[in-house]
């Protein structure tokens with residue numbers, strides 16, 4: 283089953299490069315690297331922070347990779363990879379190979395061209411596919427991660443059932459996700475918090491609780507090793523990033539101002555309509 287076409291259009295519009303809250307276009311990124319004198323071939327954390335508006339920080343991403351015990355010789359599958367910001371960090375820090383899947387054509391094009399700019403093109407490949415209808419050929423993997431994407435999948439069991447048979451025995455699965463809050467999902471938050479409603483797309487949210495995610499993985503035969511609520515840490519991190527942008531607001535560019543607006547809008551939704559979590563599981 284493919285994702286419902288209306289949902290697919292909404293998600294594509296929301297995450298297209300250059301959209302209000304999507305990642306910058308490749309052209310804009312090349313300008314940012316020059317402006318901030320960032321070497322795109324390096325593993326500098328600011329690269330990730332300018333390439334992605336992910337709420338989980340660069341440090342939290344590294345903690346996920348460490349918890350998954352990713353090694354150089356591993357082949358890693360990433361579902362909902364976006365513009366490749368996450369896999370570029372992974373390849374540079376761990377030296378493994380990554381296959382990233384995303385259904386947004388413009389994000390896949392951007393991921394392929396940025397891989398060349400970052401000098402990692404031999405270690406990554408990107409497939410334009412719906413995670414609910416995976417076609418992975420003969421590929422086999424030692425690790426699978428899903429970073430801030432499962433909250434948009436209508437049928438998480440279907441997507442994972444396509445991926446799990448491709449994992450070797452003992453393979454580790456790592457998830458960072460936007461979870462449902464104590465009062466409901468972001469769609470409810472969008473109705474109650476007008477500033478949030480003006481920035482975030484509606485009807486693209488299928489958040490689970492940490493317990494639901496863990497239950498799903500167990501039903502699919504995985505051994506769940508870790509479940510961790512990261513809301514406190516993400517909330518503190520976004521407040522810090524917001525304070526920094528506000529402190530330099532006189533010189534902040536358009537994109538930084540937009541990021542500040544989105545953080546200001548989303549912070550009141552934390553806990554009530556949005557939590558964050560990490561799950562680590564293993565294929566038996």
Ligand SMILES: C[S@@+](CC[C@H](N)C(=O)[O-])C[C@H]1O[C@@H](n2cnc3c(N)ncnc32)[C@H](O)[C@@H]1O
Pocket residue numbers: 285293294297334336361362363364365367368383384385386389411412413414428429430431434435
């Ligand atoms: C919030 S972005 C996260 C991107 C990336 N993982 C990161 O953390 O920077 C969510 C991504 O999931 C992708 N996505 C959502 N549903 C999908 C599906 N059914 N199949 C493939 N990709 C999907 C979107 O296109 C988008 O790139």
